[in-house]
Amino acid sequence: MSVLRPFRATDMFKFNNINLDIWTETYGISFYLTYLSRWPDLCCVQEAPNGHMMGYVIGKAEGHGQDWHGHVTALTVAPEYRRLSLARKMMSLLEMVSDETYKGFFVDLYVRCTNSVAISMYEGLGYSVYRRVREYYGSLGLGRASKDEEDAFDMRKPLSRDPHRRSVRANGREFVVSAHDVS
Amino acid sequence: MSTALDRQIRPIYDALDTQSNKSAVLACNKVLKKQPNNVLVKALKALALVRLQKVEESLLLADEVLAKKPTDDGVLTAMMHVLRGLGRHSDIVAMFETAYKQHPQNEDLGTQTFFANVRVGNWKAAQQVATKMHKQFQDDRYLYWSIFSAVLQANDMATPEALRPVLLKLALRLISSGNTPSYFNPDRFYVHLLILRELEMYDDAATLLNHEIGQKICETSLVCDEIRRDIMKLKGACKQEGEQAKVKILEKKDRNWLEFLSLLDATFWDIASTSEPASEDVKAAVTEEIAKTRKVFSEAATVDGLKDRSGLLALLELEKRTKSHGLWTDACEIRMMAENYFSQFGDKACCYEDLLPYLAFEGEELEQWTSFLNSRKSFDTPDTLQRSINVYKLLRYNLTSAELTPELELARAQEYIKVYLDGLKFGVNLPDTELQPADDFAILVGHAYVSLWKLTGEESHLQSAAATLEYASARSKQSYRIRLLLIRIYHLLGAPALALDHYRLMNVKQVQTDTLSHLILSRAAMWSLAPLGDITYMSECMEASQIYMSNSTEVCNLLLILFAIVMTNIQTAEFIARAFSTERYSQIIDFIEFEDRLDNSLQRDLMKVEHVRMRVAHEPLNAELVDMELIELKFIFDRIHHDNRDFEVIPNYQPRCQPSFNEQTLPLKPPGAGWLSAYLKVYIRAFQEASDLDETVEDKLLIGDRPKPSNDPENQLPLRERLVKKRQEEIDDLSEDEKLFYEYTLALSEWVGPYHDYVRPPPSALLAEAAKSNDLKPGHPLKSMAAAANGSATNGHSKKDEEPPAVKESPELIPKFFDDMKSRFDAVISGTALPSELLHIVATTQEAYLLFALETVRFKPNSIIKQYKFGQLAQSFKDLRVKASSILNEMSTVLAKLGEEVATPDGRKAFVQASSSIQDSSGFDHDFVLGVAKKTTDARKQTYEGIAKGLAKVVKNHS
Known part of the structure; x- marks a missing residue:
């Protein structure tokens, strides 16, 4: 409401x-x-x-x-x-x-790898991890330098123009790219 | 460009790109030696110079380039930046217009000319340019540029009322002349609808909207859908909207609250749309409609269950409206629905604010509601914890004044503490980035103690609030809501440094500084230790003001500051131009409003005044300060301000019969437009008298465009008359002490004004002086006035024809003001007032003393006293100064002593004892409370001692 x-x-x-x-x-x-x-x-x-x-x-x-x-x-x-x-x-x-x-063809978004609440919500909406982007985010500045905190998952969901789901893949978490490789 | 030349010019661009402006100038000079008439290089040199703040040299070059009527892209771009830097936006427009006239085939020049007009809001000219472009290039985009420029001109405040419909009709005619219909894209469609709405041609709009494509657009474009709703409402098609909404709610499962509102509006349309009392027939018909609507909402509620709140909340709204229209409804209906709502959604944090509009229960209903809530307290799981938080908030909301006794409030505070401490167990394992689920209980504790303080006047309750909230803040580091409460409480307790710490931890930045900096900068001069050279608050003001400046190359140079004022927020203007190029017309009106609200933000100018107040205490009162601030404040004076300050963000869970937490914890009424106007008048008057600049001189010193004059008839009066006019709106905004101060400043300037006017050197002398100093400092753009200065100028103080004005005794009000403030001070010291009140009195007295210094500094030199036979006047000044000094010194001594007392072990002990009520409950150990006590008392001591020393220093500096 x-x-x-x-x-x-x-x-x-x-x-x-x-x-x-x-x-x-x-x-x-x-x-x-x-x-x-x-x-x-x-x-x-x-x-x-x-x-x-x-x-x-x-x-x-x-x-x-x-x-x-x-x-x-x-x-x-x-x-x-x-x-x-x-x-x-x-x-x-x-x-x-x-x-x-x-x-x-699809919608995508980035999310901190540590933000598990958000990740499971997006999964519930039909998104899946396409790749992991290293050091995409800055540290939250709370004194913890966890790698997961700075890495991002690039999550995607195909739209009607991609009926064959070419824009997603099953094992996206394994694909790691650096922040320079994404726009 | 030849390669040879390119080789020479490349280094200039490189230097400019890397901000190496000095080497850019050198590189330019090298080329100019061989090609003295190279316009591009001249333009680039002008750019480097303006960045180096060499305004005068840059101006000369810029004028040379403009005289050549450039059309080359590189020259025009460079010049655009130069002229922007100089604040000469109207010259940018003229430059592009000239270029476009020479090359009417050049589409890019046309576009640039159009944008230049858009940036300065010159809609009429923009419309003409776009029309010309449309004829020339036959692109519908230019047609819409011209259409929308006409719409904006019609919207402009400066456009006469009668012209508006003419412009809109012109725009409508232009739309039908396009090659493609307006629904070609949603933004053009939006423009079409907007025009029809403004012209009240609702039927035509409805035809467009009911068309298949129109409907399709509204489905995907929220902006078009929004204006559609608006038009339908204006058209009176509420019932039709209601029918559609019903379909959307039931069939499409649309849960946009706007659909529910449409159906509600439709249900009551027959009663609500007329002012006449409804006949029995109408009432019966509406009652029938209500039943139908109730069915729709109930169905939605059943279908959604716990998934969506819309259905249940709409039922509540339906009952409320039924009741307010005097139609029969069961007295307990609303309460039962509220109970039902609570049962379903009580575990959502927003349940409290959802229910608020429906809870004005009395008597038996209230009793039942209260006992219902009391039976719902439970603390087993995080979900029930949230439910209990809502229970406590809702119970508190309906407390009556009879239930708000100190004893009962204290008992409540202790209960809140207990459940807070219990609730912490649900957040033990949360990472420190998460909020604690029990936070709101701590916030309730803060509310209860503030309420206790209001009931009893005892400061100890504020200390208890501070201790609890500090405890909660340490456990929930990201809770900005807890910090907001602490900021307010620390100000009341005279510990501004701690408030500032919490503010900084909130990480307020960018546009938020406009809406939130009031938290620490409202009347900040009263906390400032500026006389001691501590510029903490002055820099906070400067930092928070960054957002208003388009670029950060801020300069102390008087003249550069001048156009910095004019050119603020060019950024937004740039985006307005961009929205034209992407044809996002729907955004343009919003952007213009945003720009206006930010440029003319009340908080912006309140900070400016605070900065001036602190600066006067911090720096010597010389011509540089006086002249610069005078001109800046005069720029502000004509603005029509918008209040963007966000007070809503401060939590409020006080009972409905009490003022809000925000209102309760303001040390003084927040300064508003009236306050600003009063203080601007005070300082402009004082600076004007102390300054040698008069209007003619100022005009010559000004390089950039002046702000557009506002149309307010009040502003048409001569400035001098406006400055002495008191308005009720101003008085209403001032505190009691400030009212006295305001009267004092009026009396002071009325008294000394005539002597200033007599002694002030004539403009010609001043201009001659300025031209002379210009030779020494090439950065000063005073060449243009040298000519004016020649001829009539005589050196220094010219001999006046008239006699000096007779010396009058000082008005009684002036010494009386200092006496009054002294007795106010004494009364507050012996009473139980809070530190904030004490400091307000001290700051006001100090400010009065500084203004006195400012108004009399001109008459200090013996030569002036002798020349104008002001011996008696000088004696009056001296007497007053001695009197005021001794009062300030006394205040200083007392404050210093208070500072000593407060931070002793005894003082801390008193604090801890005062907070004994929170230690009764387990969990708060003595050491924690002692720690907060030490922090608070130390901060207060630091403030007291600093201000005491500052007072002494101010007295010493100006004696």
């Missing part, structure tokens, strides 16, 4: 309850404006009836040829609104737009 609406530039004034959480990065203004000026239909917000922002997704369309796809750049839900399937709803919107508007 929430309002699903477009992400607006002025939402930057009210996303504190979401962005003060440690798992959510606050980027420079130009980051958000770039996405909104290019892929506004891949950016949306879930809002509570009282007007508080609950979560948002920011995505883009990229790649060439068979690699043309929707990408989830940021997906976040404020702590007090977790366990309400909000992420699921926003992902399904992003998948729908990537499929119907952008005609992409």
